[in-house]
Amino acid sequence: MVSARGVTIRPAGPADAGELAKLRHAFRIAIDPATEDDDAFLRRCGPWMEERLADPSTGWRAWVAETGAVAGAEASTARLVGHVWLRRLEKIPNPVGEVEAHAYLTNMYVEPGLRGAGVGSRLLEAALAWCREQRFGSVVLWPTERSRTLYGRAGFRDTGDVLELPLNPAHCGRAGVR
Numbered sequence: 001m002v003s004a005r006g007v008t009i010r011p012a013g014p015a016d017a018g019e020l021a022k023l024r025h026a027f028r029i030a031i032d033p034a035t036e037d038d039d040a041f042l043r044r045c046g047p048w049m050e051e052r053l054a055d056p057s058t059g060w061r062a063w064v065a066e067t068g069a070v071a072g073a074e075a076s077t078a079r080l081v082g083h084v085w086l087r088r089l090e091k092i093p094n095p096v097g098e099v100e101a102h103a104y105l106t107n108m109y110v111e112p113g114l115r116g117a118g119v120g121s122r123l124l125e126a127a128l129a130w131c132r133e134q135r136f137g138s139v140v141l142w143p144t145e146r147s148r149t150l151y152g153r154a155g156f157r158d159t160g161d162v163l164e165l166p167l168n169p170a171h172c173g174r175a176g177v178r
């Protein structure tokens with residue numbers, strides 16, 4: 001049985017970007033073959049993440065799962081083992097009392113050795129608590145088949161009212177990683 005004891009969930013900051021880029025890399029190459037050199041990708045993704053986490057006006061937020069981050073321990077013993085990202089989707093102002101933003105949830109990942117112990121659910125809860133605080137209208141995502149149960153337990157439903165036009169099906173990313 002996997003133990004998630006000692007794993008804490010917290011908002012990500014710009015200082016996490018280097019580690020988060022490595023997690024992003026691990027997440028994606030486990031599903032599809034890389035078409036970009038590992039170091040080149042990390043040099044591109046790290047600064048992209050750092051810039052967005054440093055500036056909330058970009059609409060991006062992320063939460064991380066961290067292990068070894070106990071009070072009094074050296075910061076260097078802490079390690080990131082999971083993350084989830086979301087972006088605010090702004091709507092046009094309207095005069096009828098509707099909320100003016102939704103959210104797009106993406107990049108949900110927990111290291112293989114820690115899966116099945118509730119870490120992913122805790123990451124999701126943290127992101128959704130923030131979405132509720134922000135009074136977003138809804139949260140959308142593309143689930144993998146295997147992760148549908150996780151999102152279903154958090155209240156996600158297949159409402160059947162979102163239309164998608166796949167403009168570039170071979171390159172837009174498979175379900176769950178768009």
Ligand SMILES: CC(C)(COP(=O)(O)OP(=O)(O)OC[C@H]1O[C@@H](n2cnc3c(N)ncnc32)[C@H](O)[C@@H]1OP(=O)(O)O)[C@@H](O)C(=O)NCCC(=O)NCCS
Binds near residue numbers: 109116117147
């Ligand atoms: C999805 C994921 C973040 C969940 O993290 P976790 O810590 O295992 O989650 P929890 O322990 O809180 O919940 C377990 C649920 O996660 C999902 N899950 C478990 N293993 C999974 C896997 N290999 N791939 C996708 N989802 C998985 C299932 O919904 C599972 O519930 P179930 O066993 O009742 O069907 C993690 O499994 C993962 O990183 N998977 C690979 C990347 C991925 O598919 N991300 C989701 C994109 S939409």
